[in-house]
Each structure stands twice: as structure tokens, then as C-alpha cells.
Amino acid sequence: MMGMIRSLGLGRRILARRAPEGPLRDYYEAPYPELKADCRDVEFVALDLETTGLDPRQHEIVSIGWVLVRDLKVDMAEHGHILVKPKSGLTADSAVIHHIFDDHLETAEPIDRALAHILPILAGRALLAHHARVEQGFLGAACKAVYKTPLDIMVADTMALERRRMAAQNQAVKQGDLRLDAVRQRYNLPRYRAHNALLDAVACAELFLALVQHRAAGRRVRLGEVAA
Amino acid sequence: MDVELVEIAEFLRSYRPFSLLPEEVVDSLPAKIRLSYARRGTQVIAPEAQAEHLYMVRTGAVETNAPDGQLLARISEGEYFCIQAMFRDGRALNRVTAIEDSLFYMLPFIDFQNLCQQFPQFDYFFAPHGAERLRDANVHGRGPMGQDQDLDLMSYQVSQLLTREPISAPLGCTIHEAAQVMSANRVSCLLICDGGRLCGILTDRDLRNRVVAAGRDLNQPVDSVMTPNPVTIQAGNLAFDALLTMTQRNIRHLPVLRGKNLVGVITNTNMVQKQTTSAVFLVGDIFKRTTFEGLAEVVSHVPQVLVHMVEAGATAHNVGHVITSITDAVTQRLLELGEEKFGPPPVPYVWMACGSQARQEQTSVGDQDNCMILDDAFDEGAHGQYFADLATFVCDGLNACGYYYCPGEVMAMTPKWRQPLETWKRYFSRWIDEPEPKALMLSSIFFDLRPIRGEKALHRELEALILEKARRNHLFLAHMVGNALTHRPPLGFFRNFVLDQVGGHGNRLDLKHSGVVPIIDLARVYALEVGEQAVNTIERLSAAEEGKVLSHAGAQDLLDAFEFISQTRLIHQAEQIRRGEKPDNFLSPEALSQFQRNHLKDGFAVVKTIQSAVAAAHNVN
Numbered sequence A: 001m002m003g004m005i006r007s008l009g010l011g012r013r014i015l016a017r018r019a020p021e022g023p024l025r026d027y028y029e030a031p032y033p034e035l036k037a038d039c040r041d042v043e044f045v046a047l048d049l050e051t052t053g054l055d056p057r058q059h060e061i062v063s064i065g066w067v068l069v070r071d072l073k074v075d076m077a078e079h080g081h082i083l084v085k086p087k088s089g090l091t092a093d094s095a096v097i098h099h100i101f102d103d104h105l106e107t108a109e110p111i112d113r114a115l116a117h118i119l120p121i122l123a124g125r126a127l128l129a130h131h132a133r134v135e136q137g138f139l140g141a142a143c144k145a146v147y148k149t150p151l152d153i154m155v156a157d158t159m160a161l162e163r164r165r166m167a168a169q170n171q172a173v174k175q176g177d178l179r180l181d182a183v184r185q186r187y188n189l190p191r192y193r194a195h196n197a198l199l200d201a202v203a204c205a206e207l208f209l210a211l212v213q214h215r216a217a218g219r220r221v222r223l224g225e226v227a228a
Numbered sequence B: 001m002d003v004e005l006v007e008i009a010e011f012l013r014s015y016r017p018f019s020l021l022p023e024e025v026v027d028s029l030p031a032k033i034r035l036s037y038a039r040r041g042t043q044v045i046a047p048e049a050q051a052e053h054l055y056m057v058r059t060g061a062v063e064t065n066a067p068d069g070q071l072l073a074r075i076s077e078g079e080y081f082c083i084q085a086m087f088r089d090g091r092a093l094n095r096v097t098a099i100e101d102s103l104f105y106m107l108p109f110i111d112f113q114n115l116c117q118q119f120p121q122f123d124y125f126f127a128p129h130g131a132e133r134l135r136d137a138n139v140h141g142r143g144p145m146g147q148d149q150d151l152d153l154m155s156y157q158v159s160q161l162l163t164r165e166p167i168s169a170p171l172g173c174t175i176h177e178a179a180q181v182m183s184a185n186r187v188s189c190l191l192i193c194d195g196g197r198l199c200g201i202l203t204d205r206d207l208r209n210r211v212v213a214a215g216r217d218l219n220q221p222v223d224s225v226m227t228p229n230p231v232t233i234q235a236g237n238l239a240f241d242a243l244l245t246m247t248q249r250n251i252r253h254l255p256v257l258r259g260k261n262l263v264g265v266i267t268n269t270n271m272v273q274k275q276t277t278s279a280v281f282l283v284g285d286i287f288k289r290t291t292f293e294g295l296a297e298v299v300s301h302v303p304q305v306l307v308h309m310v311e312a313g314a315t316a317h318n319v320g321h322v323i324t325s326i327t328d329a330v331t332q333r334l335l336e337l338g339e340e341k342f343g344p345p346p347v348p349y350v351w352m353a354c355g356s357q358a359r360q361e362q363t364s365v366g367d368q369d370n371c372m373i374l375d376d377a378f379d380e381g382a383h384g385q386y387f388a389d390l391a392t393f394v395c396d397g398l399n400a401c402g403y404y405y406c407p408g409e410v411m412a413m414t415p416k417w418r419q420p421l422e423t424w425k426r427y428f429s430r431w432i433d434e435p436e437p438k439a440l441m442l443s444s445i446f447f448d449l450r451p452i453r454g455e456k457a458l459h460r461e462l463e464a465l466i467l468e469k470a471r472r473n474h475l476f477l478a479h480m481v482g483n484a485l486t487h488r489p490p491l492g493f494f495r496n497f498v499l500d501q502v503g504g505h506g507n508r509l510d511l512k513h514s515g516v517v518p519i520i521d522l523a524r525v526y527a528l529e530v531g532e533q534a535v536n537t538i539e540r541l542s543a544a545e546e547g548k549v550l551s552h553a554g555a556q557d558l559l560d561a562f563e564f565i566s567q568t569r570l571i572h573q574a575e576q577i578r579r580g581e582k583p584d585n586f587l588s589p590e591a592l593s594q595f596q597r598n599h600l601k602d603g604f605a606v607v608k609t610i611q612s613a614v615a616a617a618h619n620v621n
Helices: A002-008 A008-018 A023-029 A092-098 A102-107 A111-122 A134-147 A158-168 A180-186 A198-218 B003-013 B023-027 B109-118 B120-126 B130-140 B149-155 B176-187 B202-213 B239-249 B267-275 B276-287 B292-299 B302-311 B316-344 B353-357 B381-400 B419-433 B437-447 B456-472 B474-484 B511-530 B538-546 B552-578 B594-617
Strands: A044-051 A061-070 A074-083 A126-129 A156-157 B034-038 B044-045 B053-059 B063-067 B071-076 B095-098 B102-108 B169-170 B189-194 B199-204 B251-257 B260-269 B350-353 B370-374 B418-420 B449-456 B508-509
Touching: A008 A023, A008 B044, A023 A111, A023 A134, A044 A111, A044 A198, A061 A111, A061 A134, A061 A198, A074 A111, A074 A198, A092 B003, A111 A134, A126 A134, A126 A198, A126 B260, A156 A158, A156 B149, A158 A180, A158 A198, A180 A198, A198 B003, A198 B034, A198 B449, B003 B023, B003 B102, B034 B302, B044 B353, B053 B109, B071 B419, B071 B594, B102 B189, B130 B169, B176 B189, B176 B202, B189 B260, B199 B260, B202 B594, B239 B251, B239 B276, B239 B316, B267 B456, B276 B292, B276 B316, B292 B316, B292 B381, B302 B316, B316 B350, B316 B353, B316 B381, B316 B449, B316 B552, B350 B353, B350 B456, B353 B449, B370 B381, B370 B419, B370 B456, B381 B418, B381 B449, B418 B419, B419 B456, B419 B474, B437 B474, B449 B456, B456 B474, B456 B511, B474 B594, B508 B511, B511 B552, B511 B594, B538 B552, B552 B594
Parallel strands: A044 A126, A126 A156, B169 B189, B370 B418
Antiparallel strands: A044 A061, A061 A074, A074 B034, B034 B102, B044 B095, B053 B102, B063 B071, B063 B095, B189 B199, B251 B260, B350 B370, B350 B449
């Protein structure tokens, strides 16, 4: 239902007015892709975040990796990787998890600069992520903090798509079945040894291609079928 | 490159030709490619579709089919497709279908072109004919080539061993004059000529044994002590053959002729300097043995000869030549011993090698295939027992040496294959005039014949009849083509190799029947078509090219494919011998490098293409 409203553009125009002049308002100026559009014609930004924790209200973004999906192909020519400087510094835990240390963050940008970088890339496109709630939550929280305006964005979630497929085929979902690596294996996708925001974004983009092709079985797939 | 994408660059780098590019170039590629995914069973590329990328399989596998549906290849991880489209303005030639869920890396045409322009090795890898890659593989894939002097004998012609003009003296000179010429020129042998034609040879040893020791008058004419009509060799022969001749005849000097003109002399010091293969000494040894056991002992060294030659980087052609010369020598020696035992032959005969021995393509001590052509003066009642005894003696001897009895009984000890010339002419006339597929399969072994010992004119007469009849009989040729198509190369491989019913042996690849034999069969058809006497596959293919039944490119491609597949097989066999196993023709896919796989595939593709062309030319389905 939200999708329908969004595609009518009402929410977008309201939010465009609410957002201060700058990257977020510019973002809202561009129309969302249409739900009835063929996925071939939609541009997706596969995006992955690394964060200091799981709660967008108290944790922060450390890095953003993204790559473009266009014509249902991953276009590696359009990719990026941004290191973000958390205000609170890194906790020991997240540093260990992501192998990121304070000195690595010397080249990192503050979150407002990072948003100014990423929002134009998201404009007019759909966001693609595995377990997109994390990306949506952290980007939204950052937008609220920086622009006092929430982030509304069309999202396709590879985890949700796979969960739906398994449910439709009456497959029981066991713990870990929906992890990115586990799902990718089911679609004969390569196993990556490293984990970083960019490579995980690529991994998610590849998985999305696989999910769409499996769903398509020769016919076209509309954005509305895969958008959350 | 973002360091985050290093895994993609690493993947590229683990396959040719990306492995041949500078590191920074490969590092720049992940940011240039696109990734696409195909579900199993879906079409990736349609024939004539616009393909703007070179595809590399990241995971999964695809099949390419010709527009008519013919399966061309299976392409798996790390392999490429849409290569041909890169050379025809991006128009795809074949249909590509995913046979597994697959992820592809797609390199844009423009980047492909840039890499081709900047890096010849990249260009070369994808050059329109995979066969070119094959040529390259034959040159570069051969291990420590060129470092080992042993093999030079196989690549040198006799003429290349000649270092100086021949030193000669006229027939009318005295012993004293001859010795002065030798001394002045510091040579150990003098060629004696009569009006420019070689008529004798005088060596240091002759001077010692026949002049000094015999107390002969030095003013006597030289022809009283020279060796008249010496054994000679043609300048175009292989150095190996020269050494073989010298060893067999136990001579140290071999005059070299070009046509009838004397061009030089080679000495065994020439040869020893160039080093020798142990095969030559085996052959020398064979002629000293007098018993089956003795011969078997010599033959037991053959596997080591194979290993030695393969290690030294010999071509498959060279190996075939050398191993076969050992079989020839054993056969000749057995016939000598047989004639000593049973007496001289009552009527002339010629002992013929059939099959791989005839073609000089043996790679191991295998089953024997032979027959005997007897003079038409042969009378069963009067001479039957003699030839039965001789043939049985030789076949038994071969068997004792490890050249086991032919399971199909194609042996001279079988009465049917020990017949007078007239009968042989009848056999061949029937095979050619009334070809029957089954009979032909059996008899195709007889279309590869080479005389080993005896009256070679008997064979020449039969050969003339075969060549004359065969080339004029289209139905026969068509049957031979059909026969040549019975063994098909495996159409492709991926992961565990795709093995069709022909190529499979368990899950291993039969290099002999799926690679070597189809080419041998094709060469035989071509030779019969142009009336060529040669039976060696390489010589036949060259003759086919000269006779214009095979294009230059086609001939080159087949020759390269033959060499590469044969060599892969030899390397495999050499490894088995080293491990103490019995050599066979079955290769497991794990044993192959990516490089070998690619080139084997190219080789099989060449064979398939030529098979189709021959089938079409003869209206054979």
C-alpha cells in the first residue's frame, strides 16, 4: 500500500517540500521508478553498510559500498566505496568485526558529506539490499539527523524475496538459511572470502539478478513484484 | 581499483589470458565489467544477436550450439564465449544456453579491443582460429624444450650436420696419393669418385688394416683397398636415421648425397657430439641378440626411452618414429634369425607392418599387426610349411618381446594374411569394389602398410593397384569416410568433462579414440583420395594439402591438433610409466591444466570441423 502511495508521488512531493535545500531535496525532486515498470528498465543501487552496531538510534555508519544494477546486469563501472567517520569513534567490537581501525578512518568523511555523495546516486532509483531494514534504518536515521527529514525510498530486499520464495514453495526456513552467503550458494553464486561493504553490495546485486531470473522463467518481472 | 574488489581481479588473473597481463591492467578490469546471471536452461545469446561483450563464465556452465542445433562446446568456469562475435562486429554466431545456473563476467567490446591492441598475448589467445592457439601451445607448452640436445637428432636433417665440403680423390689415384689428400685435409675418410659419382670410401681404419697391416704396396690403385659402393644417406633425411643406419651397419662414416650428387660425409663423431637417444643404442643392441629372451630384454627398455624423450620435449611425431624403429629392428632381427633357422626363403617374400607400426606412430610396445606378401611363384605344397614356420617364429618372437598377438589375428602367422601377391590383389579389389562397412572396419588396418624386410617390389605392385583403384571408386571412399567418422571427438568439457558414449571410459577421456584415431582416419581417407603412398599421418596430411583436397589452413590445423593431442597422451603415458603404472590412453580431467584443457578443446573442435567438411564433400551423413 505504501508502495502505491509512493508511486503516486504524493509522499515524495510532500517530503521534497519538507527537506531543506540540498542533497535530500534534490533526491526527492527525481521521480521514483514506477512499480509497473519492467525490472529491466529500472536502475537499482545495490548498497551495503557497515555500522558500529545494529541499532540505528545509537549506532553509526562506518562504510558504504554500492554498485549499480541496470538492464538486470551489474554494472561494475558504477560502483563506489565510502568510509564514514562515526562521531562516537569505533567500539572495539565493530572494529574487530569489520577489520576497521581508527587510523583507517583518517580518509573517512563525516556522515553529511557521505549522504551528499550517496543521495544523488539513489535519486530516481530503487535501493537494493540484503535485509534492507538495516540500510533503510541507518540511512533514514542519518537523514533525520542531518536534514531533519526522513528518507523514503523504493526498496527491493533480497532476503525478503528469498523468504517469500521459500514460503511459497513450502520450504521451512531454518536459522542461517537466509544469510547472504547461504542464499547465494543456493543460486550457484561464487563464495567470496572477504566481507566489506562494496563486495557485499556486489554480492547482493548478483543475488538479485539470480532471484529475478529464477522468478522470471522467461517472462518479464515488474518492479512491484520485487519491491518490498 | 578499490581493494575491496580484489577477489574479482584475482579470479580473472587465475585464467589465461588475463594471467599473462600486467598486474595493474588486471586490477583495472573489475571496474570495467558487467555481471549477468542466467538460470539453467535459459538462452544467453541467440545466433546473430548483437553481443557487445566477451563473456567469461564465473560460475556455472553453458553450451554453445551451431544455428542448426549441433552441439559445439560446453564452457565452464574460467572459460569464454562470444569470442567469435568479437571478430564479426559483435554479431553472435552460435546459440548459447545456460546448462547450469550461471554468473558471467562481461567485458565490453571496446575494452576487449584495447587489450588486444596493447597486448599481443591477449590478442593471440582469442585470435579467430583457436587453432592458432594450438600452434602456440605446441611451441610453448612443451616443457624444457630446446635445452636438451638429445632431441636435436630428430629435428636436424642430415644436411645440417655437414660442416665442410666433401674431401674426395679420383678413382685412378694410388693409395699413397689418397693418404696424402687425407693427411693434408686432416680427414679420417676419403671419398673416391669416378667422374663426380661416388664409387668408394677409404678410411683411416682401412689404411691401417688393409694397407699397413697387410704390407701392401702404396703405389697400387686405391680401388684395391677402398670399400666400394658404400652405404649412403640422402641429405634430407633425419639425422636420427643417419645414426640408425650407422649403428645397424656398424659403420663410422656415412657419405651424404643429394639426389646422386655427393654433398659430404658424416661421421659418428658428428653424431656423438650432437648426442644421441638411447633408442639408437637399443637398435644397435637388437642386432646383436640371438634369442627371444635377449630381444625381450632390449625391448623392456622401451618405456624408459619414451619417458626420456617426453622429458626432453620430443614431439609426438619424433617419439612415434623412434619407438617404431625399435619395433622394426626387432622384426627385422627376428626375420634374420628365422631365415638362419629355416634356411633362405624358397621364393621372395616381403614382411609388412600394418597399422601404427606401418604409420611409424607407435608409442609403446603394443599388439602386433603384420602380414606377408609372397611372390606369385609360391606353391602351397612346396613352400607352405617354410613360410608358416617363419611367420610363426617371428610372431612368437614378437609376442615374447611384449608385442602381443593381435586379438583380431591380423598377423602373418594367420594363413589368410600370408598370401601370394595375386591373392592380396584380390582381397583389396574386393574391399574397394564391393565395400561393406563391417569388412572395411576390419580391413582399414591394411590400408596402412609398410614393408619391413624382404622383396619390396611385391609391396610396390600391390600398392600401385590399391592407390589406383581407391581414388577412382567414390563409393569406397564414401565408406572410408563413414569409417573415419565412427570416432568422434568429445564435443566439449566442463568440470568433470562431458563425455559422450564414444569418449568415455568411466569418467576419463580416451585420448586415443576421441582424438588421435579420428585424425589418423581422416588422413587415410585423404591419402587414398589423392593416391598418396605415404602412410604416416603427418605425411598424408601434407600430401592432402598438396593434392588440394585439404586447405592449407585445414592441414595446419589438423597437424597441430594431432601433435597436441598426441603429445598430451604421451605426457600422460610418461607420467604413468614414471609412477610404475601401465601406460594407457585414459586421462582424468583433474590431471589437466586449464591450458591443456583449452587447447585440447581447440584440437577437438578442429577435428570436428574437418570431419564435417569431409562428410559433406562425400555426401556422407
